[in-house]
Amino acid sequence: MSEKQRKTRSLSEVDSPEDSMIIGSKVILRDKRLDDALNDYTWRTDPELARLDAAPMPTTTFPKYLSDYASELRCSSSTRHRFAIDTLDGKHIGNCGYYDIDETKGEAELGIMIGNRDYWDKGYGTDAVTTLVSHIFRQTNLKRIYLKTLDSNSRAQKCFKKCGFTPYRHLVRDRYNFVLMELHRDQWRKNSKQKLNQVRA
Numbered sequence: 001m002s003e004k005q006r007k008t009r010s011l012s013e014v015d016s017p018e019d020s021m022i023i024g025s026k027v028i029l030r031d032k033r034l035d036d037a038l039n040d041y042t043w044r045t046d047p048e049l050a051r052l053d054a055a056p057m058p059t060t061t062f063p064k065y066l067s068d069y070a071s072e073l074r075c076s077s078s079t080r081h082r083f084a085i086d087t088l089d090g091k092h093i094g095n096c097g098y099y100d101i102d103e104t105k106g107e108a109e110l111g112i113m114i115g116n117r118d119y120w121d122k123g124y125g126t127d128a129v130t131t132l133v134s135h136i137f138r139q140t141n142l143k144r145i146y147l148k149t150l151d152s153n154s155r156a157q158k159c160f161k162k163c164g165f166t167p168y169r170h171l172v173r174d175r176y177n178f179v180l181m182e183l184h185r186d187q188w189r190k191n192s193k194q195k196l197n198q199v200r201a
């Protein structure tokens with residue numbers, strides 16, 4: 001890791017020999033590891049999760065998926081950052097990240113999936129998104145984060161609204177109806193101040 005990368009780490013990030021961790025209230029976001037591959041393959045080949053994500057299911061076998069996974073882990077990218085979502089006691093329950101980072105426009109797309117159904121509707125998604133958004137706005141110069149989710153995915157929209165995202169456009173792509181939602185840095189700052197005042201009151 002370069003000195004510049006080291007300096008951009010958040011106060012809430014903890015160095016360990018091989019991982020960086022971003023700590024939230026209910027989750028820890030950490031670097032992806034090879035031993036996440038089986039969970040990721042299981043989730044990506046789950047028909048309900050693929051439908052909710054409007055994503056094609058991989059047709060490759062697990063050994064092939066694992067070998068591609070290992071190659072991908074070895075490559076770092078300046079346009080996307082992926083994290084595993086762990087519970088505070090270290091159970092891997094999903095993934096999140098930001099993609100299509102455009103330094104010129106100052107924006108990136110956020111993605112999340114809680115793959116383990118036992119952890120739906122318990123606030124883990126909200127905490128993971130809130131933690132990731134804080135990390136992005138504190139550690140980068142990005143000014144806007146956007147995301148898209150299916151029009152029909154009310155749980156996801158409720159979760160993103162709780163994190164401060166607001167809908168701004170509808171989009172039809174590959175016969176799927178999406179709602180696009182966004183959060184600007186200024187709005188995030190206002191929301192954070194408001195929450196702090198509520199805690200102090």
Ligand SMILES: CC(C)(COP(=O)(O)OP(=O)(O)OC[C@H]1O[C@@H](n2cnc3c(N)ncnc32)[C@H](O)[C@@H]1OP(=O)(O)O)[C@@H](O)C(=O)NCCC(=O)NCCS
Binds near residue numbers: 148
């Ligand atoms: C979408 C997802 C990230 C949300 O995370 P989560 O931990 O389940 O969500 P949270 O518990 O933080 O918040 C969900 C909210 O939606 C509410 N909700 C659940 N089902 C709902 C429905 N059908 N309609 C309206 N609200 C609903 C929950 O009650 C909760 O609100 P509350 O805290 O006020 O009670 C997660 O469920 C997930 O990854 N699901 C599977 C994949 C998926 O949907 N992918 C698309 C992501 S774009």
